[in-house]
Amino acid sequence: MPDAPAIRPARAEDVEAIDAVIRAAFAGTEFGHQGEADLVRAVVTDGDVLVSLVAEGGESIVGHVLFSRMDVETDGSVLPAAGLAPVSVSPEWQGRGVGDALIRAGHDMLREQGVVISFVLGHEDYYPRFGYSPELATRFASPFAGPHFMAMMLDSGAAWPLGGRADYAPAFGRMG
Numbered sequence: 001m002p003d004a005p006a007i008r009p010a011r012a013e014d015v016e017a018i019d020a021v022i023r024a025a026f027a028g029t030e031f032g033h034q035g036e037a038d039l040v041r042a043v044v045t046d047g048d049v050l051v052s053l054v055a056e057g058g059e060s061i062v063g064h065v066l067f068s069r070m071d072v073e074t075d076g077s078v079l080p081a082a083g084l085a086p087v088s089v090s091p092e093w094q095g096r097g098v099g100d101a102l103i104r105a106g107h108d109m110l111r112e113q114g115v116v117i118s119f120v121l122g123h124e125d126y127y128p129r130f131g132y133s134p135e136l137a138t139r140f141a142s143p144f145a146g147p148h149f150m151a152m153m154l155d156s157g158a159a160w161p162l163g164g165r166a167d168y169a170p171a172f173g174r175m176g
């Protein structure tokens with residue numbers, strides 16, 4: 001195996017390679033695979049990408065993470081917010097810290113953009129290590145409410161909003 005992959009912003013010419021890594025990562029999972037690749041393309045087409053990063057191992061793309069714009073209102077005001085989905089690592093690279101590196105680099109870029117909160121719908125054993133909390137997410141009305149719906153303040157010292165609503169970008173609503 002080559003050295004740890006380098007993380008960099010996705011470029012327009014990466015589209016096919018990103019599709020391939022998503023399909024490979026999600027093949028055989030409960031989520032299915034084409035749906036996630038289509039979702040990423042739809043978010044891009046809609047102009048709702050906040051951060052899209054790839055992990056490049058040697059000549060090829062071995063991981064990808066997308067953070068999309070969310071519509072979040074809390075305590076009477078709009079909160080700059082992101083949704084993490086999907087994150088994908090090629091099967092042969094899984095369990096080697098690539099997903100971790102993509103997510104942490106994505107959070108740094110969101111902070112630079114002034115995004116204050118990030119949401120994720122995912123496994124409750126994986127995302128809390130980054131700071132995601134199901135408890136924070138319960139303060140937000142969402143069609144995805146439940147134990148897999150988590151949120152984190154990107155400034156870990158920031159006070160938690162008291163309550164509000166959190167809506168994913170429109171492309172998520174169009175997915176079957």
Ligand SMILES: CC(C)(COP(=O)(O)OP(=O)(O)OC[C@H]1O[C@@H](n2cnc3c(N)ncnc32)[C@H](O)[C@@H]1OP(=O)(O)O)[C@@H](O)C(=O)NCCC(=O)NCCS
Pocket residue numbers: 025026029085086087088089090093094095096097098099100101122123125126
């Ligand atoms: C989930 C995924 C992105 C994690 O990336 P990764 O590079 O394999 O993970 P890392 O090496 O950074 O972290 C490894 C840890 O993740 C855990 N992990 C990996 N996949 C997991 C999953 N589907 N659910 C829960 N935990 C998972 C491992 O158990 C390991 O935990 P440990 O550190 O306590 O031993 C990757 O495994 C993947 O692409 N999976 C298939 C697609 C998917 O399920 N994506 C997430 C839904 S949006």
